[in-house]
Amino acid sequence: MIRFGPLAIAAAMSLAACSSCEQKAPPPPAEKAASAHADASLHDGGDGAAKTASLTDAPWNILLITVDSLRADMPWAGYERPIAPRLSALHAKSTRYTRAYSTSSYTSKSLAGLLTGRYPSELSRTGVFFTRYLTKTDFVCTAFGSAGVPCVGGHAHAYFGPKQSGFEHGFSDWRIVKGITFDYQTDPYVTSDKLTPLAIEMLGEVASKQGTQGPKPFLAWFHYMDPHDEYKTHAESPHFGKRARDLYDEEVFFTDQWIGKLLDFVDAQPWAARTIVVVTADHGEAFGEHGMTRHAHEVWEELVHVPLFFYVPGRAARTIDEPRGHVDLAPTFAALLGVSVELPGASLVAELDGAPAPARDVVVDLPEDEYNERRRALVHGTTKIIAFGNDVRYSLFDLAADPQEKQDLWRSRPELAADMKARYKAASARIRDVAPAGGIPKHDR
Structure with missing residues (x-):
C-alpha cells in the first residue's frame, strides 16, 4: 500500500530536483582549466563546437556513475513509479541504450569486465566469490595513467577497499566512504549521502590539478550502493509499501536525489562543457523472477539487462536499440580520453557521434x-x-x-x-x- 499519494510523490520529486540548493560545493578548479567551455550545462544541452566537431577531435572528461543492482525497468523504460526523477531528466537528454548488458550478474565479475574491456574469465584472479583481480595492467586506467590521464574513484562498500577487489588498479586517487566494514552477506549501510560529498571533493581536486597547465582530461568513477540489499526506508523518499520491491524503489529514489546533487555540482563547473556523464549499473536485481531474489548465480534478463546512457554536452538525445555490452565501455572511454589502447571490445564513439549503430552480438x-x-x-x-x-x-x-x-x-x-x-x-x-x-x-x- 502506498502511504504517500500522488501529491506527496510530486512534492518529493520537486524536492529532489532542487536538492542542490543545500549542497555547498568546493571552490571551482582554476579558470584556466576549461574557460573556453564555461557556457555549457547539463541542463541546457551545452553550446559551441561540440555540436559540429567529432567527439574525437579533442579529449573529454568522463564522469562514470554506476548504481549497484539498478534494474533496467526504470521510469524511462516504462516503470510506473517515478522513482528516479533526476536520472530520468538526464536520460531524456542522452544517447540511451535500451538493450545494454552487464558483463556478468554480480559486482565482482561484472565491474571487472567494465574496467578492463575483457570478460572476467580472461582475467588473472582468485577463485572466491569476492574475487580479487591480480594484474594491474589488465585494467585500462593503468594505460590511461601512463598517458597522463588520471583516474579517480570513490566507493561505498568495503569490497572496494585496498587489496580487496583489485578494481583500484590504475587509479591515482581511490577512496572509500568512512565508517563501513566488510559484510559478506549484504550491504547494511546508507551511503549515498556520504558518497556524493566525497565525489564532489574528489572531482574538484582532480579538475584543479588537470587545469593547471591548460585543460587535460580525467576519468572519475563513483559507485552508489544503496539499492543493493538490505533495502531500507528513507524519510526523504515516498513510501510504497513493505515488500522488497517497494523498499528497493525507496532506495532508488534516495540514491537518485544524491546523484542529482552531484550532477548539479558538475553543471556549475567551467569544465562541464567537456565532461561526458555515463550512467549504468553493475547488474540488475531479481524479485521472484525465475524463483530468484537478489543477484549472481544466473544470467537471466532481470540480472544482466541494465540501464546505459551517455550525456554528451551539445549532442541531441538519441535512442539505440541494438544490443551492447559493458566490454565496449573501456574502448569507448579510451577513444573519448584520447588514449590509444588495444582492446577486444568495440568503441561506441561513432554511434555517440550520430552514426548508425551496427548489429552486434553480446556475450x-x-x-x-x-x-x-x-x-x-x-x-x-x-x-x-x-x-x-x-x-x-x-x-x-x-x-x-x-x-x-x-x-x-x-x-x-x-x-x-x-x-x-x-x-x-x-x-x-x-x-x-x-x-x-x-x-x-x-x-x-
Missing part, C-alpha cells in the same frame, strides 16, 4: 567460483541462448515475444537452436579462459 560471462557454477549467454538480435555449466545444457529465448524468458524454445525450434549454438560456440571460443589463482574453494552451492 555475458559468469565464470565458476566457490559459489557460482559457470554460466554464459549470447544475445543475437532479439534471440538469447544461455549455456549452463561447461556447456552441458542450453536454453533459448525469443526476447521480443518473451522478454521475461518464460518459454524455452530449445527443443521446439531446433534450426534456430542449432544456429544460436554455433554462434555461441564461436564467441565462447574467443574467450581465453584463465584458471583462478589458488584454485576454487569447494562449498555447497
Whole structure:
C-alpha cells in the first residue's frame, strides 16, 4: 500500500530536483582549466563546437556513475513509479541504450569486465566469490595513467577497499566512504549521502590539478550502493509499501536525489562543457523472477539487462536499440580520453557521434567460483541462448515475444537452436579462459 499519494510523490520529486540548493560545493578548479567551455550545462544541452566537431577531435572528461543492482525497468523504460526523477531528466537528454548488458550478474565479475574491456574469465584472479583481480595492467586506467590521464574513484562498500577487489588498479586517487566494514552477506549501510560529498571533493581536486597547465582530461568513477540489499526506508523518499520491491524503489529514489546533487555540482563547473556523464549499473536485481531474489548465480534478463546512457554536452538525445555490452565501455572511454589502447571490445564513439549503430552480438560471462557454477549467454538480435555449466545444457529465448524468458524454445525450434549454438560456440571460443589463482574453494552451492 502506498502511504504517500500522488501529491506527496510530486512534492518529493520537486524536492529532489532542487536538492542542490543545500549542497555547498568546493571552490571551482582554476579558470584556466576549461574557460573556453564555461557556457555549457547539463541542463541546457551545452553550446559551441561540440555540436559540429567529432567527439574525437579533442579529449573529454568522463564522469562514470554506476548504481549497484539498478534494474533496467526504470521510469524511462516504462516503470510506473517515478522513482528516479533526476536520472530520468538526464536520460531524456542522452544517447540511451535500451538493450545494454552487464558483463556478468554480480559486482565482482561484472565491474571487472567494465574496467578492463575483457570478460572476467580472461582475467588473472582468485577463485572466491569476492574475487580479487591480480594484474594491474589488465585494467585500462593503468594505460590511461601512463598517458597522463588520471583516474579517480570513490566507493561505498568495503569490497572496494585496498587489496580487496583489485578494481583500484590504475587509479591515482581511490577512496572509500568512512565508517563501513566488510559484510559478506549484504550491504547494511546508507551511503549515498556520504558518497556524493566525497565525489564532489574528489572531482574538484582532480579538475584543479588537470587545469593547471591548460585543460587535460580525467576519468572519475563513483559507485552508489544503496539499492543493493538490505533495502531500507528513507524519510526523504515516498513510501510504497513493505515488500522488497517497494523498499528497493525507496532506495532508488534516495540514491537518485544524491546523484542529482552531484550532477548539479558538475553543471556549475567551467569544465562541464567537456565532461561526458555515463550512467549504468553493475547488474540488475531479481524479485521472484525465475524463483530468484537478489543477484549472481544466473544470467537471466532481470540480472544482466541494465540501464546505459551517455550525456554528451551539445549532442541531441538519441535512442539505440541494438544490443551492447559493458566490454565496449573501456574502448569507448579510451577513444573519448584520447588514449590509444588495444582492446577486444568495440568503441561506441561513432554511434555517440550520430552514426548508425551496427548489429552486434553480446556475450555475458559468469565464470565458476566457490559459489557460482559457470554460466554464459549470447544475445543475437532479439534471440538469447544461455549455456549452463561447461556447456552441458542450453536454453533459448525469443526476447521480443518473451522478454521475461518464460518459454524455452530449445527443443521446439531446433534450426534456430542449432544456429544460436554455433554462434555461441564461436564467441565462447574467443574467450581465453584463465584458471583462478589458488584454485576454487569447494562449498555447497
